[in-house]
Amino acid sequence: MRKLSIIGMPMDLGQMRRGVDMGPSAIRYAGVNERLQMLFDEVIDLGDISIGRPEVRIDKESKLRNLELIAEKTAILADKVDEVIQSGAFPLVLGGDHSIAIGTLAGVSRHYQNLGVIWYDAHGDLNTAETSPSGNIHGMPLAVSIGLGHPLLTKIGGYQPKVKPENIVIIGARSLDEGERALIKEKGIRVYTMHEIDRLGMTKVMEESIQYLQERTDGVHLSLDLDGLDPTDAPGVGTPVNGGISYRESHLAMEMLAESEIITSAEFVEVNPILDEKNKTASVAVALMGSLFGEKLL
Template structure:
């Protein structure tokens, strides 16, 4: 079977307040993504970046959400591009940009599956709404939006909602949750492996349980990997670092186990901010993790 990969850059920083994350796709390319992944695929197509522009920050008066209209508009464009990639038979890999881009990614992916699974590899739950968010930053809301919870301009992207069912979501690496997110997790019964579970069970067991949980009830699984899921001592180039995170080696093991499971049908790597980084270290780790996800082996 011909293995094809299509890459889209989504250089968007509108979902939060720290500039620099718009340069994430460029940093990942500079770290050698094409060269690293080329041996693992028959074809790789870099489709370039979706144009975002340099707009002024606009806070929606009714919802208090930052850049609501433009975030919705650009995510709709991303959804169309992702849809086209899947229709072409290629694997879609999206490079962020802040985590609000997952709204568009999932809108493009989920229409191709009856029961899409989502692995949310992140220090945060990203389950806030306009009512629960302390900041109004949409990068803290994409998982809630994809569950059909949030502003209709966001939940309605792609013309359908929800994109994913709560019982098909697994959050891995959580260690910073707002009160509203905790309530929503309990209400919806979302499976979460916090750092407590990772420390106590070990990453191998966490991934075994994640794979078993999703394997029989999903017909595709999307990986949404936020680099702040990894400890900031190893990935300093992120906008919202939280100490006590997943290690570099644990993350490689997680990616290797996902590759062996053959579950992952689409992926995005987000929140790389080279302005906050050390010699492009975070982007380089993102590329190395992609290698493990796509089957790179030492021997």
């Protein structure tokens, strides 16, 4: 029996542009429950984790924005994801800004010895307090998950790292800060930039990524930031970068992941309906979820 549980994480604390907290609502409005009920025996929507309306706080020492609140809320998400996996359901998290991945990965990684991660994103999200130009934690979740960053974040769940650098594949990168580039080289993180996607084609990129992760992991988490897609296809994101992955290439990527059956958890993040056009980006997210979970035309 195929079961899926949806967790909404309406958190906008990891960055400065308001509206991304409405992402889970926008995705629901775009018909996520109805779409997935056709693909699973049981779909349970667990509603949203309560974030409230906290004031912005900047940590005096690290200069990180909303550090304690993000640590507190992502720890709650980690426990919720853990519960979903224990219940035998597939956890699907709706964001929210990308800092929520700190919690998702903290919950998922309790269940795997060698968790793999596909980071589908225009950005590396590998900054730390030392390398971040902004102090925004949504640019740090992957660094946190490999054990780099503020201990309040890296130690969520009581252990670190959540994932090994060699078990990560970043797909769609086209905006990397200097510190991130250095870290990618130092840690040997596999990255397919837009150059590789253009040169090799999405089919080859996904074949290589799937084979690479199948050989070394016992489960794979998909963290899909809608800004991985080109802004013409997904305009409702906080940090759009031109020259991204197309809608069609993204469907192909999701279909290939469905066929491979390697994905064991997923999150779709950074949908901001205030910056969107007629809920287009949320609708794209739902369509991609359909492909990821095995929807077929024929």
